[in-house]
Amino acid sequence: MSAAQGKFRLAIVGTGGIAEYHLANIRKMDDVEVVGLCDIERSRAEAKAKEHGGRAYTDAAQMLDAEKPSGVLVCTPPFARLAPIQAACDRGIPFFCEKPPAASVEDARKVEAVVAKAGVVHTVGFMYRHLELVDRARDLMKGRTLLAVRSTFLNGPLFSPTFPAWFKLEEKSGGPLLDQAIHALDLIRYLCGDVKRVFALGANRATTRGPDVTITDTQNVVLELASGVGVTHNHTWASEPARVHIELLFREGHLLLDLREYRLTGKLNKGEYDEKPGDDCYVTEIRRFVQAARSGDGAALRSTYADGVKSLAVVLAANRSIASGKPETL
Numbered sequence: 001m002s003a004a005q006g007k008f009r010l011a012i013v014g015t016g017g018i019a020e021y022h023l024a025n026i027r028k029m030d031d032v033e034v035v036g037l038c039d040i041e042r043s044r045a046e047a048k049a050k051e052h053g054g055r056a057y058t059d060a061a062q063m064l065d066a067e068k069p070s071g072v073l074v075c076t077p078p079f080a081r082l083a084p085i086q087a088a089c090d091r092g093i094p095f096f097c098e099k100p101p102a103a104s105v106e107d108a109r110k111v112e113a114v115v116a117k118a119g120v121v122h123t124v125g126f127m128y129r130h131l132e133l134v135d136r137a138r139d140l141m142k143g144r145t146l147l148a149v150r151s152t153f154l155n156g157p158l159f160s161p162t163f164p165a166w167f168k169l170e171e172k173s174g175g176p177l178l179d180q181a182i183h184a185l186d187l188i189r190y191l192c193g194d195v196k197r198v199f200a201l202g203a204n205r206a207t208t209r210g211p212d213v214t215i216t217d218t219q220n221v222v223l224e225l226a227s228g229v230g231v232t233h234n235h236t237w238a239s240e241p242a243r244v245h246i247e248l249l250f251r252e253g254h255l256l257l258d259l260r261e262y263r264l265t266g267k268l269n270k271g272e273y274d275e276k277p278g279d280d281c282y283v284t285e286i287r288r289f290v291q292a293a294r295s296g297d298g299a300a301l302r303s304t305y306a307d308g309v310k311s312l313a314v315v316l317a318a319n320r321s322i323a324s325g326k327p328e329t330l
C-alpha cells in the first residue's frame with residue numbers, strides 16, 4: 001500500500017458464516033479496513049461490527065451511500081443477490097459475489113444485465129480457481145490428451161448443529177449441487193472446457209425427506225463436455241471425513257487435485273508429481289479482488305459474473321435431471 005492510496009474501505013452485505021470466514025482473513029490485511037456490515041438481521045451485523053469495526057446496517061444501499069466503500073463483498077444467500085449487486089453497480093462500486101451467482105438462471109440473467117451495463121470490476125467467489133496447484137495443473141495439461149475426469153466431493157454438514165436451516169431446503173439453497181458441487185464443476189469447466197450435456201441421480205441415503213429436508217443428500221452426476229470428454233462427479237452432504245478430489249485421466253497418465261489438502265499428485269509419462277504449494281485460495285481471492293478494485297484492472301480475477309452463470313446453468317441442469325430422470329442438454 002502506498003501512503004497515497006490509504007486503506008481499502010471494505011463493506012460486506014450478509015454477515016453469516018462465510019462473511020465471518022472472510023473477516024478472519026481480512027483482519028490480517030493491514031491495508032484493508034471494514035467500514036460497513038449489513039444484514040437483514042440487525043443483531044448479526046452489530047455483533048460483527050463490534051468485533052471487526054465498521055458500522056452496522058440493515059439496508060445495503062443505505063450503507064453504500066453512507067460509507068462510500070472501495071469495494072463490497074456480497075455474502076447473502078443466493079436468492080438475495082440482485083438488490084445488493086444492483087446497489088453496488090448503481091454507485092460504480094466494485095463487488096465480490098459469493099458463489100453461486102444466483103439461485104436461478106432467470107435471476108442470474110437479471111444480475112448479469114445490471115453488471116454488464118455498469119462495467120464495474122467484479123468477481124464471483126470460485127476460490128479454487130486461484131490455487132497455485134490449479135495453475136500448475138493447467139500447465140501440465142498442455143499438449144496432453146484428456147480422456148476423462150473423476151470428481152468426488154464428500155462432507156457432512158447435514159449433521160452439524162450450526163448448519164443454517166435454509167441449506168436443507170431445495171427451494172432456498174438448491175441443495176448440495178447448487179451450493180457446493182458448483183465449486184468442483186466450475187473448476188472442471190475452468191480446466192477442461194464447457195459442458196454440453198448433464199445426467200444426474202439424487203438420493204436421500206442418510207436423511208428423511210420432510211418439511212425441513214427437501215434436498216437429496218447424495219448425488220451422482222455425469223457430464224459430457226463440449227470436447228467429448230466425460231466427467232463423473234459423486235457428491236454428498238452426509239459423509240465424514242471430508243474429501244474433495246478432482247482426478248484428470250490422460251493418455252499419458254493421471255493428475256489428482258486434492259482440494260482439501262491443497263496438494264497435486266500424479267504421474268505423466270516418466271514424470272512423478274507430489275506438490276503442496278501452501279497458498280490459501282480464500283486469502284488470494286480477496287487479495288486479488290482488493291488489488292483489482294484499487295487499480296480498476298480485473299485481469300487477475302478468475303471468474304466474471306457471466307462466466308459464473310455458465311457454471312450455475314450446469315448445476316441447475318443437474319438438479320432438473322434428478323427431478324426428471326432424463327439427461328439435460330445445455
Ligand SMILES: NC(=O)c1ccc[n+]([C@@H]2O[C@H](COP(=O)([O-])OP(=O)(O)OC[C@H]3O[C@@H](n4cnc5c(N)ncnc54)[C@H](O)[C@@H]3O)[C@@H](O)[C@H]2O)c1
Nearest residue numbers: 014015016017018039040075076077078080098099100164
Ligand atoms: N466459498 C465458500 O467456500 C463458501 C462457504 C460457505 C458459504 N458460501 C456461500 O456464501 C453465501 C452465504 O452462505 P453462509 O453460509 O454465509 O449463509 P448464512 O446463512 O450463514 O449467512 C447469510 C447471511 O445473509 C443474511 N441475509 C439474507 N438476506 C439478506 C439481504 N437481502 N440483505 C442482507 N443480508 C441478508 C442472513 O441474515 C445471514 O446472516 C451462500 O451463497 C453460500 O453458498 C461460500
